[in-house]
Amino acid sequence: MPRYLFLCYHGKGHFNPCFQLARTLQQSHEVLFAGVQFFFKYITSQGFSYYPLKTVPFGLGLEEWMCEQQKRKPVYFHALKDRWNDELYNKREQELTKLLDTFEPDVILLDTHQTTDFIVLYPLLKSRKIRLALVHAMLTSVLTDNFPPVNSLVFPDDQAGITREINLLKQKKRNRLWKQKLRFLGMDDDTIIHRRVRKNKIPGRYIAAQQRFYGLVLDNLQEFIFLPREFDFKEARMYPNQHYVGFQVDYGRSEASNxxxxxxxxxxxxxxxxxxxxxxxxxxxxxxxxxxxxxxxxxxxxxxxxxxxxxxxxxxxxxxxxxxxxxxxxxxxxxxxxxxxxxxxxxxxxxxxxxxxxxxxxxxxxxxxxxxxxxxxxxxxxxxxxxxxxxxxxxxxxxxxxxxxxxxxxxxxxxxxxxxxxxxxxxxxxxxxxxxxxxxxxxxxx
The missing domain is CATH 3.40.50.2000 (Glycogen Phosphorylase B;)
Known part of the structure; x- marks a missing residue:
């Protein structure tokens, strides 16, 4: 029986869109969700198996937060060391390897909000012949020329507004990375990500040239978008590897009442x-x-x-x-x-x-x-x-x-x-x- 693993970003807004697909798959496949421990009770209450993870995706600026959670002080010193030692990556690699050893998935559905996990998984995907696709719980946060960013109020016909918003986001990203570079002696998020891209020998075809505010943009992977195409602007570009699957609202979802x-x-x-x-x-x-x-x-x-x-x-x-x-x-x-x-x-x-x-x-x-x-x-x-x-x-x-x-x-x-x-x-x-x-x-x- 084929096995499907959903690797979801933390938040009900990332789990809920996957439920209808997961319920349908569950009729003839094994399905497992994996994410932070906090959502264990919620996911299992929906009738799914859940694998709680103690680690978080690397390259998203979470080092100091993890040090605070683990009560490692002084926080700055440990975060600096973790960035230089690739600590979040190494811990993530160990845990995801153990997850794959335990569940042995045939297909992984990876949330686009944690695409750096593809870098961690790539050697395992290749050696174990595990297939992978991306799932969009939300509209894409990738910055596209002449198209409104997803966190903006501008419409597609407002070219001046679009240019302003894109430039603003790019400037915010530059400022964030420069602050990290100064604070952590050159080791900003993008440097950490691309260092590991090189070490893991990720083929260039999988790394897109486009930007997003956080994380990595992947290319040449099949992507499933939990929307009808008609909800987006008619000006939105369509790509052969992107598949709109509709809202897929899960009416089997258990909701507490009183x-x-x-x-x-x-x-x-x-x-x-x-x-x-x-x-x-x-x-x-x-x-x-x-x-x-x-x-x-x-x-x-x-x-x-x-x-x-x-x-x-x-x-x-x-x-x-x-x-x-x-x-x-x-x-x-x-x-x-x-x-x-x-x-x-x-x-x-x-x-x-x-x-x-x-x-x-x-x-x-x-x-x-x-x-x-x-x-x-x-x-x-x-x-x-x-x-x-x-x-x-x-x-x-x-x-x-x-x-x-x-x-x-x-x-x-x-x-x-x-x-x-x-x-x-x-x-x-x-x-x-x-x-x-x-x-x-x-x-x-x-």
């Missing part, structure tokens, strides 16, 4: 029966630095709901005891999102791709407030606006009147619902069987 949610759900459905509409708001994990901004936004949102004849269901773990709200507003620390979206009319989201995918799959228009600018929420929100699947706001500057206007438009203008429904139907044409067929015929690593 009596509080069950009670609220009953009340909301009763109110919806009286022709009220539900606005569902969830922003994922809000960094503590943004807590006050988010709480101020909640205040503005509650004011904005006046005369809209809606119910608000807000999911947040922040302390909202000081917030005043009416009977048609429900605030819970957690809700099972796949269930809530089935009866939502508008989804206010931070712009995480998995949340957007799930909303589209339930035909729910969105109001996106991009939660952070380092990763993909800004670019995701731009695509929502580009395809008229919803609107975008700015949490820091939107007034109650701004929020009211956007919600009113989403609730009354049928074009948004129609466009989301259309993309939902387009996505239905993507079959996971095609991805599995392609996986079964992956070329060997040479």
């Amino acid at each position: 009596d509080a949610y069950t009670s609220v759900r009953t009340k909301i459905l009763q109110r919806k029966a009286l022709h009220k509409k539900l606005v569902y708001c969830a922003f994922g994990t809000v960094p503590i630095d943004d807590a006050q901004i988010f709480l101020s936004f909640i205040d503005n949102l509650i004011v904005a709901l006046n005369d809209l004849n809606v119910i608000l269901l807000l999911a947040t773990s922040l302390d909202t005891n000081n917030i005043q709200y009416s009977d048609d507003i429900y605030i819970l620390p957690y809700v099972p999102q796949l269930d809530v979206l089935q009866y939502s009319d508008v989804f206010i989201t931070h712009g995480g791709l998995n949340s957007i995918k799930e909303a589209i799959d339930q035909a729910v228009p969105m109001l996106v407030y991009p939660g952070e600018s380092v990763m993909d929420p800004p670019g995701n929100s731009t695509r929502v606006v580009y395809h008229q699947l919803g609107l975008r706001g700015d949490m820091k500057t939107d007034s109650p009147e701004d929020i009211h206007g956007k919600l009113h438009q989403l609730l009354t203008d049928g074009r948004f619902k129609k466009n989301v429904e259309a993309l939902k139907q387009v996505n239905r044409s993507y079959s996971i069987d095609k991805a599995i067929t392609l996986l079964s015929s992956l070329p060997p690593i040479e």
Whole structure:
């Protein structure tokens, strides 16, 4: 029975997109997920086997963080030594070798956020004839000329904006690497990566000339993108080795529930029966630095709901005891999102791709407030606006009147619902069987 190993970057947003593919493979193959120990309980609760790793990918600037976790002091001295001794690589190589000895996979599906693991794995892939493909849990962070970076708010027709954003990202990367070079006596992340590329004799065909802000861009490997092609900009380039497989939302995913949610759900459905509409708001994990901004936004949102004849269901773990709200507003620390979206009319989201995918799959228009600018929420929100699947706001500057206007438009203008429904139907044409067929015929690593 063929064996598939998923090597995922840490974060539910990287595991969840793989679940539907993994469940389908599991019907006739052995499947194993591997990642940091923190996600052991979550992955096993979804019905998958999990191999906890103690190491992290090298070349991503994690030396000092690892020293802090291991309580090795002074942190700077040990991090400097680790960079020069290739410590993260060596530990990663030992652990991944042990993993491959234990599970003996036929195919490895490697998250594009940890592509430096390909360097570690390459000698093993070649000698053991293990095939490998890349999986994109998110839109690509590779910088492409004349195309908006994924963490930007610019549209494809804004060439000046695109150039500005690309130059800004490249400058940030140069600054980061120069700081590392000075701090660690020449041993910055890129130097560490390319030193190991040479030592492991990675063929040049596998190393792309393109850049990303962190890590390595690989080439000439089959790539599977958990999106329909139609969600991206029409200007996006298509490559023969890239395969869009659709959203692949996993409705077999186990989501925790509780009596509080069950009670609220009953009340909301009763109110919806009286022709009220539900606005569902969830922003994922809000960094503590943004807590006050988010709480101020909640205040503005509650004011904005006046005369809209809606119910608000807000999911947040922040302390909202000081917030005043009416009977048609429900605030819970957690809700099972796949269930809530089935009866939502508008989804206010931070712009995480998995949340957007799930909303589209339930035909729910969105109001996106991009939660952070380092990763993909800004670019995701731009695509929502580009395809008229919803609107975008700015949490820091939107007034109650701004929020009211956007919600009113989403609730009354049928074009948004129609466009989301259309993309939902387009996505239905993507079959996971095609991805599995392609996986079964992956070329060997040479």
